[in-house]
Ligand SMILES: O=C(O)CCC(=O)C(=O)O
């Protein structure tokens with residue numbers, strides 16, 4: 001029950017499991033380094049920076065529902081503003097001690113928090129329980145679809161236990177009463193500055209572009225060296241059992257040589273390999289590969305039954321190609337055990353448990369293009385309304401001419 005001294009709210013099943021899965025897809029195909037050790041995040045501005053502004057669309061109705069709920073529950077007679085929206089994943093070893101969410105001078109504008117759990121304790125991860133320091137409930141067991149809302153001040157001191165296995169995922173929002181911290185205005189101006197396609201018919205409008213400097217992860221204790229860091233996209237692709245085959249001559253790169261800009265290789269065309277063969281279709285860069293792989297994981301069960309008949313071209317790797325594949329892996333993953341531990345999918349119920357089939361990967365690429373195209377179209381139609389109102393909202397389909 002509402003306690004005026006400890007204003008907090010727990011709502012079960014606020015988000016559908018389908019939506020949780022879609023947001024998981026977005027995070028795992030776009031996420032970058034987070035704000036704490038072993039934490040990864042996908043902010044809306046990061047999506048725009050990687051030419052994936054269209055992936056904001058699934059967030060729009062949820063942000064509205066959460067804001068409405070916060071205003072209703074916390075009795076705000078006035079409009080709240082969304083100060084931050086992000087997908088945040090916590091891997092093995094991540095935790096946070098007792099704190100309030102406004103506990104830094106630069107966080108004082110935060111008035112309320114909403115944390116939506118997108119996966120479940122005991123199924124997708126171990127550890128990671130949420131605790132309030134006092135008053136009920138003291139412990140919240142994260143379950144997909146549930147939301148916890150609380151004031152960001154010292155009336156709601158809380159902590160998160162260390163994650164001991166798997167990857168815990170949340171959608172986290174902070175709300176502010178201060179309009180100068182409205183995230184929407186910044187996002188709209190960022191979106192407007194980007195070279196957006198003039199129309200959906202412009203080819204490749206949905207192709208992602210890696211933001212190189214932010215896609216590289218370093219373990220907290222060796223932050224200044226390249227020795228045990230790894231590329232996040234590469235690591236996620238690897239965690240699903242794939243390798244990458246570059247069309248570039250990579251013989252000049254070596255794991256210990258940081259004088260070459262290694263990340264260039266991942267910005268260039270790549271092919272997807274698995275065991276002793278590769279799929280002879282070109283992906284424009286590593287983020288393109290990752291989005292296709294994660295889309296396959298998300299939609300695996302539907303793709304299995306859709307009877308996709310497109311001809312696919314799978315080629316055996318020659319011994320020298322196999323060597324190049326291994327060399328590339330060594331450059332970008334270094335010690336494979338570190339990324340495998342952070343992104344282990346052993347606990348998840350992803351497609352690793354279903355028989356692998358290149359035809360389904362091919363079907364996933366086609367389906368991913370259709371999904372992305374649909375969102376690009378919706379975003380392009382919505383943007384003029386967002387600019388006019390300086391607010392990101394679900395434009396009624398009547399206004400969009402649907
Ligand atoms: O993920 C959670 O349950 C809460 C995270 C948290 O306390 C924070 O990010 O400040």
Ligand SMILES: [Fe+2]
Pocket residue numbers: 099100101158
């Ligand atoms: Fe917090």
